[in-house]
Amino acid sequence: MREPPEGIRRLPEQYFTALLARVAAAATAEGEPLIDLGRGNPEIGPPEHVVRALTEAASRPDVHGYAPFAGLAVLKEAVAVRYRDVYGVELDPTREIAVLPGTKTGLIEFALCTVESRGTIVLPDPGYPDYFSAVALAGATHAPFSGFDVRADAMYLNFPSNPTAATVPTGLFEEAVRWAELSEAWILHDFAYADLVFDGRRPHSFLAVEGARKVGIELFSMSKSYGMAGWRLGFALGNAELVHRIEVLQDHLFAGIFRPVQEAGVAALTGPQDSVEKRRATYERRRARALAALGEIEACSEGTFFVWFRLPTEVTVESLLVEHRLAVAPGEGFGARGEGWARLSLAVSDETLDLGLERLRAAFA
Numbered sequence: 001m002r003e004p005p006e007g008i009r010r011l012p013e014q015y016f017t018a019l020l021a022r023v024a025a026a027a028t029a030e031g032e033p034l035i036d037l038g039r040g041n042p043e044i045g046p047p048e049h050v051v052r053a054l055t056e057a058a059s060r061p062d063v064h065g066y067a068p069f070a071g072l073a074v075l076k077e078a079v080a081v082r083y084r085d086v087y088g089v090e091l092d093p094t095r096e097i098a099v100l101p102g103t104k105t106g107l108i109e110f111a112l113c114t115v116e117s118r119g120t121i122v123l124p125d126p127g128y129p130d131y132f133s134a135v136a137l138a139g140a141t142h143a144p145f146s147g148f149d150v151r152a153d154a155m156y157l158n159f160p161s162n163p164t165a166a167t168v169p170t171g172l173f174e175e176a177v178r179w180a181e182l183s184e185a186w187i188l189h190d191f192a193y194a195d196l197v198f199d200g201r202r203p204h205s206f207l208a209v210e211g212a213r214k215v216g217i218e219l220f221s222m223s224k225s226y227g228m229a230g231w232r233l234g235f236a237l238g239n240a241e242l243v244h245r246i247e248v249l250q251d252h253l254f255a256g257i258f259r260p261v262q263e264a265g266v267a268a269l270t271g272p273q274d275s276v277e278k279r280r281a282t283y284e285r286r287r288a289r290a291l292a293a294l295g296e297i298e299a300c301s302e303g304t305f306f307v308w309f310r311l312p313t314e315v316t317v318e319s320l321l322v323e324h325r326l327a328v329a330p331g332e333g334f335g336a337r338g339e340g341w342a343r344l345s346l347a348v349s350d351e352t353l354d355l356g357l358e359r360l361r362a363a364f365a
């Protein structure tokens, strides 16, 4: 076998690929059908008018060539309107918004566009595992977040957080902006779960904080708010210089996004918005059931479609899988500070969730 180049060698094992493989292997063992609360894959698709916009656009003859590399202007305008109306942030769609083939791509692009190799990137711990991949591909090193007295070139923030399901603490974005100004560092705020917040909380965009767009960008995804995860559509918004760098990088990496997907994105952003609230309320309702099942166990779920909970000492993710036929995501895969914790997903049907919670209760009894 030939040795791959360093960037590829440094890539960590992809957490979700490994998790899926482990769950699939366990599912083949004898016993009750496995219940999978390990994955965060939205189970409710987009509203019907969005699917219709896709199929109608795809049946036109003029949409099958290369789409404009930088994305449709009308799509950028549509997301700018959402940012103004819902998050209170005014953006210039021509300079401050890039269209992405899903925000997962943007996580990597940000690192490539900001940090020299051997630079340092601060990551949430526990945090979304793909941030490690971004650091590896940029040839950088990572440091776990432990406050703002750190020297680094860039920082990833993520609220509501995957996996901890916490919303942003008061003042944290403001502190982050001050830190970035002083350290001449860049910030990426991953806003993938923007609208999925509970208990009457309002979504908090990083860009609503004064000075934020001087030091960073925010990623907004169509995957969670609109149930369009498989469609691969998202945005990088904020700092015009970084948005430009990302668009230049994408000119080399991709040749635009299938036009009907972008047009359907416009339909999602400009059409009726009741599905966003309905989805949010569904997860909040399920979250209440999950917290009730966890009882006295320490747990957090202020937003997202996850519940983050501490495993009782006698229970492990492996024992849940093998003895109770229940898959949850092990906390240590999200960073060293996740050890002893686990994440369960509410993005499953009510029936699946109830079965899973029954098994959780049995395991904790």
Ligand SMILES: Cc1ncc(COP(=O)(O)O)c(C=O)c1O
Pocket: 040, 101, 102, 103, 104, 105, 128, 158, 161, 162, 190, 192, 220, 221, 222, 223, 229, 233, 234
């Ligand atoms: C925290 C976080 N960021 C980013 C993503 C990527 O989202 P997408 O690429 O579908 O926009 C996910 C997906 O699960 C996520 O949980």
